[in-house]
Amino acid sequence: MFYAGKRISAKVIIVIVSPIVAVLVALLVTSTIIRYKRPKTYDVVEIDVEGNNTDFTTVESLQYDLATLRSATNDFSDDSKLGEGGFGGVYKGTLSNGQRIAVKRLSINSSQGLQELKNEVILVAKLQHRNLVRLLGFCFEGQEKLLVYEYMPNKSLDNFLYDPEGQGLLDWGTRYKIIGGIARGMLYLHHDSQLRIIHRDLKASNVLLDDDMNAKISDFGMAKIFVVDQSQGNTSRVVGTYGYMAPEYAMHGNFSNKSDVYSFGVLVLKIISGKRNSAFSESGEAEDLLSYAWKHWRDGTPLEFIDPTIRDSCSIDEVMRCIHIGLLCVQCWSLFLQKRNASKE
Template sequence: MINYLLVQYLIIWFLCSLLCFVTNAQGPSSLLHKCDEGTYVSGSTYGENLVNFLFSTVEASKTQVVFNSTVGNDPSDRVYGMFMCRGDVNSDVCAECVSKASNEVLNYCSNQKVAFAWYDYCFLRYSNRSFFSVYSLQDENIVAWMWNTMNVTEPDKFNQVLTNTMNEVADRASNDNQPDQKFGVGEANFSTSQSVYTLAQCRADLSSTNCTSCFSSAISFMPQGCPNRQGCRVAFPSCMIWYELFRFYNITSPSSSKDNSKGKRRLSKPAVIGIALSTIFFVVLFVGTFVLLKRRSRKRYDSEMQEANDEDESLTIDPESLKYSLAAIQTATNNFSVDNKIGQGGFGPVYKGKLPNGQDIAVKRLSRRSGQGAEEFKNEIAVVAKLQHRNLVRLQGFCLEGGEKLLIYEFVPNKSLDYFLFDQEKQRLLDWSKRYKIIGGIARGLLYLHEDSRLRIVHRDLKAGNILLDESMNPKIADFGMAKICGVDEFEGNTNRIAGTFGYMAPEYTTSGQFSIKSDVFSFGVVILEIIAGKKNSSFHQSEDSRDLLTYAWEQWRHGTPLALLDPTLNNSSVENEVLKCIHVGLLCIEEDVDRRPMMASVVYMLSGNSVTLPTPHHPSVSRCNTSKSVPEEIESDRSDTRLLVGSVSNSSSIELQLR
């Protein structure tokens, strides 16, 4: 009997090879987006110049593979930009990739002056400063990589062949004298039956020396980022390398797509029919195999997540990769000195620490009297360790020793949003541009949790106190101790224990225990209105008819005076349009009817778009309690708990973004 697993590999290999020749079969996917901290005001001259540049890139990509442009007469508002397509793709693929990149980069980098992005088939970059023919060693501090999860069978021999081949291809690309590309591909045999295929590309405007330096950094990173993997991509802001065990690039030049059939043998009609039938057969067989594999993967993943919810202390992640000793944390925090204490959460104090390498950390020390035991501790580790986004606090590790439960996070210096927002003196430090950036950053962080991360995450306790601010006042969502994991195709669940903070919790959650990604949308709407008003929802008393901030905002909107909600310290007519848009979006998010609340993808689009027609908001839900304390699983219903099964997640490839 034919080995079933072997058949699966043959089918996948066949389709991968087929799709590599049909380049247009898949749309371009993003490997890296990076945005600078400098912002511009919507509708400003810089914003208009940027839109004009992106429009010109889409038009130029129809005929060019490399394009540099400068838009704007005034140096203070000038936009410098470029795009570059991969050296083996035709004009149609190039145009499609650049068009997608031009549209997406504005969502990823809303109102920011500097951005660049690598895609499968193209590269896009713009800035308010000229970067043409300029290479900076700081570029090597930003790296993204993607790898195949399967390992090679003979790693020593493979790595030797790979390194030699990649160096040759990189050298060829660096010294490419064509004016529109620095690009190279190559292949080499490392066994009697297998070859490795390599690709390297550098920014066309850089010198050979600069490209060699960039390629050298990328190649030296491969053993660390993709050890012994069957495939890997490493991207820096100025170059990219890629290898696979199958041919993923076009052999011929894209310019050779014209009719050149003279002297070549044409396929007969029976041969064409045979190829077509064979392709259909393999596609049908692949679909059937894929369904079976998906079912198996779902069952296996459900089993793993069930184990993660058991009451023992076992973890579903590699302990050695994140584990810190208690002695190391005690030394870092001066034995949890009072002088090192920087905050007090619902489950215990938070201390600042410094590791021996000089890195600052924040240590969350879970109280033994708190409601968070092994269950919540494991939940926070399992969830946060897998999340990588610039608007989420990054988990560095944990300690489970000597009766202590410690979580080690990156240190975010400017404390939490509520520390500034609800203090009459400190809130003056938050001008409208900072508040608008904070709103947009929180929205993008939630969008990642709901739709772009490997698992669909419902935070369940989004509030101003759980939004930390870094040195540039960029927001980072924190505290995932109450988070719930939904399946990739599921959006809601039920619980018989309510967790969260009154004043931020959605009405369907407090009354029936039903939580969903729309619960987070409701909480985000509350946070938007608090940021605009500079006042806390749970302690807001503006008039006898307004029991909370939400009803007050609705009343002012209904009466045509929504700007009455605006914090008096922000009384500036130049920002009225942005304020009105944010109030409008906030009211849409706090709708009583769950179905009327927008998804976070729509929210991000509404906030970033300048000419978006927004739906009409309706009367919001009213608060049912007047306290801002967190409620760690305290309100119980008489229903049995309905545990939410986690959907399957493909483990065929992984991606990680890290700012080193």
């Protein structure tokens, strides 16, 4: 175990900045609770790294007609609404065969365009993994742009994590399982699919939970695809959620799989603490969540960082390891940049 106040050795730093081990370090969280089995690799539709010129006809068999989805959701009634995002609403529905679905409906004023929806269809339809949300189909008819997903009865992680009543339902065992599920999904996206997928918007609201509280990564509208030998990219259009973004990506548009690893680290620390970044704006304890975590780690008081609802019932060894992994993940991006800059000199 690593303790506060001890310096990380040069050997550990070198390992962390390695492109493959950076993600595998996250997978270590689950080493005592899961037996990892390499998922089956699926062929991926030909698509360039910017998500353009896609062969969209390859997924036309997944198309639903609008009348079917209107009937399933009671014409997108407020009673069927599960939530609202920048793109529009998500509605619960039931098909004629009894199957439950979730329908993502793009609003007219949505910042998510048709190309991003097509990108999401192609990605999620082809990337099948137990820790990725399953896309059932789509409907682009008239002004309506809809994506149809498997229904997640427990909605998203943030509905539990930041709700006083919901937090009590997230015991440490459940949180530990969720962290492991996210890590497995990331490992598949970054290394086990034929193309490297950078999600770019990994956050609590994009982690859905099934009946058994298994984590499934969702919302691939902002994802980027790398060819196998590509390790980093740059974009003039920075998308995602501030607070989860790696600094170099937020400021300069530079991203890689380390960007997702950084977001994963932030997410792990939020799962452990049950705190939002905004929780620190008025408390005066620290500037933000990461500063708060580092402060307790350096001061040798990491237990004070843990959500009080689980503090007396969690496994201290597991929590300490998860805190350390979370901190290494957010540090990973800085170490990666140092290594990259040194190679240019």
